[in-house]
Amino acid sequence: MSNDEIISLQRQRVAIEQELCQARYQVKPLAASVCPLTWDGLMCWPETPAGTQAILPCASYIDVFDKNETATRDCTINGTWFISPTTNESWTDYTRCHPNNYSVNPPINEHLPHIKLISKIGYSVSLLTLIIAFLILFCNKRLQCPRNHLHLQLFLSFISRSLLTHVKNIFFTLEYNSTLSCKLIIVVWQYSLLANYNWLLMEGLYLHNLVFFNIFNDNSSILKYIILGWSLPVLFIIPWIIARSLYEDTFCWVINKNVALFWIIRGPITISIILNLIFFINITRVLFLKMFSSSSVAQASRCYKYSKWFKSTLVLVPLFGVHYALLLIANWLASLSTSLEIIWLYVDQLFTSFQGFFVALLYCFLNGEVQQEMKKWWLRQASQQDGLHSSNSMTYNSILTQSMSYLNRGRNDGTNGNGSGARKESTRTTSILLNTKDEPNHMYPALISTDLSPSSDPGNGNCLYVNDRPGSFGTLLRPESMERCLDKTQKGGFNESSESIL
Incomplete structure (x- = not known):
């Protein structure tokens, strides 16, 4: 007799026992100060006086039970069956009914801490990289296109899944009960799980529609995909x-415990995995035929454009389609032996927790368009920093020029005065800003300051040579005429043999 037949017979026997228990409950009136006759899902418990414990032999129709042991059920002093704080329902102690080998396999218990550690690291790495990738695509206007808008929605689904997984694990570490807040967290987590798989399906559907209906034109509206991506999980949650x-x-x-309730969530996820696998097989088949069906120039150019675009998109289809399909098969094989189950747990948690990291890597960090835009952004930032540095240097040099003008004015006043108290010639300062460019050794002859008096010799002017070298502020040249100053500046004839003022 196969295991399925044994399980089927056990279910039939349990159903018969439940009907017998309900019949006993209908014919017997309820006495005062006793816990009522009840069916707990496996065994029928008789009326029990308040404040006592009911003891029955383990059910003989449950194959995994030890027939020589007993099960217990407590009746409180209030005349009600004991309610477990963890299950929020009446509780029966079947601990003794289970044989020693019925519990979880010890080898699996040894590996569980390592599996949980892999899960925590994977979701943490995925969360960090996904946030960075989201900000890169969202903040760069040059990368704003329908295709990348769709990727942003996928990133959000992975971010919510990773974040809520951490919240769920922390919550159950602190408190494991059936409170409303606990259930609310599970509901939101289940929604994020459904939304994540659904957005993987939206990516596959979008790619499928581009290939079969509007190839190489991704400028169509993605509003319908956004609505389906976030609203479709609500129909199941x-x-x-x-x-x-x-x-x-x-x-x-x-x-x-109820398989039917479990498949309300698991069913749509399995269907999305199968659909994505079908999309992948169909897309790769059609693309192979299109790329190698003709050798014309137009077709060659089209194939090149197609190949370039799909390097950043098509690679995700096997990632979220084929690998999940393989995990579904591996899940069935894991029940054959403990070793296979341990291997499956490692592989499943590794791919599931790090999948967000792979998505961010393929869609953002390894994408050629994103890399080019990031290089341009980096060059723009470096250029702005250089411009700010040059502006600060120019401002300082202007202040230095004015200071030197006052020094020269004082020198000219002392030179042009006479002993008879004659009127001194007035002086004026002229500052000329030249069009500068980078010179060797980072020297910028930027400002020339000269003092000119109406009756003085043009050769009495002072030229200020501005040196942008770090730690050096400027050099005061020997008196020369304005024309010679300009001539030297244009010819690059300034040298550092002049007198240093600093």
């Missing part, structure tokens, strides 16, 4: 909430 509230309001909605 609401029925799941209602079903859990009515039929399995236990364990903060993280334990799935």
Whole structure:
């Protein structure tokens, strides 16, 4: 007899026992100060006086139970069955009924801490890289296009999934119960899980439509994809909430005893994986035929454009399609042996937790368009820094020129005065700003200041040579005429043999 047949017979026997228990409940009136007759899902418990414990042999129709042991159920002094704070329902102690080998395999317990550590590291790395990738695509206007807008939505779904996974794990570390806040976190986490798989499907659908209906034209509106991507999970999460509230309001909605309720969430996820796999196979088949069907120049150019664009897009299809399909098969194989189950747990957590990192890497950091825009942005920032430095140097040099003008004015006043008290000739200062450019050794002959008096010799002017070298401010040249100053400046004839003022 196969395992499926054994399980089927056990379910039939349990159903028969449940009907017998309900029949006993209908014919017997309820006495005072006793816990009522009840069916706990496996065994029928008789009426029990308040403040006592009911003890029954382990059910013989459950194959995994030890028939020589007993199960217990507590009746409180209030005449009600004991309610477990973790399950939020009446609780039966079946601990003794389980044989020693019925518990979780010890080898798996040894690997669980390592598997959880991989999950934490993977989701943390994914969260960090996804946030950086999102900011790069969102803040750079040159990268704003329908295709990248779709990628941003995918990034958001991965960010929410990674963040809520951390929140869920922290929450259950601190408190594991069936409070409303706990259930709310699970609901939001389940929604993020559905939305993430759904957005992977939207990426595959968008790529499929581009190939078959509007190839090489990604300027179409993505509003319909955005609406479907975030609203479609609601159609499944609401029925799941209602079903859990009515039929399995236990364990903060993280334990799935009812298979039908489990498939309300798992069903759409499995369907999206299968659809993406179909998209991948169909797209690769058609693209192969298009790329090699003709050798004409137009087709060659088209194939080149096609290949260039799909380097950053098509590579994700096997990532979220084929690998999930392989994990579905591996999940079935994991039940064959403990070793396969351990391997599957490692592989599943590794791909699942690091998938957001792979998405950010492929869609953003390794994308040629993004890399070019980041290089341009870096060059613009460096250019702005150089411009700011030059502006600051020019401002300082202007101040230095004015200071030297006052020094020269004082010198001319002392030279032109006479002993008879004759009127001194007035002086004026002229500053000339030249069109500068980079010279060897970073010297910029930028400003020339000269003092000119109406009756003085033009050769009495002073030229100020501005040196932009770090640690040097300027050099006061020997008196020369304005024309010679300009001539030397234009010819680059200034030298550093002049007198230093600093």
